[in-house]
Amino acid sequence: MTPLEDVRCVLFDLDGTLIDSATDLGQAADEMRRLRGLPSLPDAAYRGSAGSGARGMLKVAFGLSPDDAGYAAMRDEFLQRYEQRMMHTTRPFDGVAALLADLVATGRTWGVVTNKAARFTLPLTASMPLFGTASVIVCGDTTPHLKPHPAPLQEAQRQLSLPARQCIYVGDDERDMRAGIAAGMRTVAARYGYLGVGVCTDDWVCDAAIDSPLELLKWLDCP
Structure with a gap:
């Protein structure tokens, strides 16, 4: 195991990485x-597609794709119901609460970078005390771009005033790995998350992979 050295900040995806929101979606x-x-x-039936939000849920429930007639109205209804x-x-x-507590105790900062819109992200994170120690929360509409574009991660880096080489990004979707790499960060695949239907994480380009949240500490603290 090669340690992830000189990590001052850990940035996380939200759904499928820190929180399990699949049932509500x-x-x-x-x-x-x-x-x-x-x-x-x-x-x-829905769980594997939860990471794709409205697009994934409507595909499972109705076989709808964004290009289909009536998709926009169905998406708006879904978002209201969600x-x-x-x-x-x-x-x-x-294990997430213990992981975040350890990061804080060891002097590391942490934050959230998600494609979920602020309309949902901010009330949801405000409802959970563990997010009180987050140093940054970047939502899907904080910047003009969504992951896999690096802009959301670069915005988090800007707010934290840290170089990319001292940040890692943890997520459960290949777009998270691509965004992290494009932003110049090291990346960790959360294999316990939603991943996507029929996805093999062995094909992802990343620096590490974990099967539970607390496993991340082994990569950060290993000799």
Whole structure:
């Protein structure tokens, strides 16, 4: 194991990396199915696509893609329904609270860089005490670009006044790895997250991979 040396800040994706929001996302889409007389789908049907937000949920629930007629109206309905229930079952993954506490105790800063819009990100993180120690939260509409563009990570770096080489980015989607690399940061794949349907993380270009949140500490502290 090659340690991730000289790390002063750990930046995280949100959904599928720090928090498990798959059930709330899936149930918002499933409610739309039921209201249209369609049978309910199990939570497991939605889970793998949770990292793609509205696009992923509507694809599972209705087979819709962004180019399809009526997609925009369905997306808006989904977002309204998700906003009403987004804190029902969403929780941090096991080990996340302990991981963040360790980062703070060892003098490292941490933050969030997500494609989730501020409309959802800020109320959601404000509802969980563990986000009180975050040094930065960059949302999907903080900059003009979404990941895999490096701009959101560069904005976090700018706010923290840290060089990219002292930051790492942890995420559960290949676009997170691509964004981190483009921003000049080292990257860590969270293999416990949503990943995407049929995805093999072995194909991702990253500096490390972890199967649980606390495993990150081994990469940071190993001799």
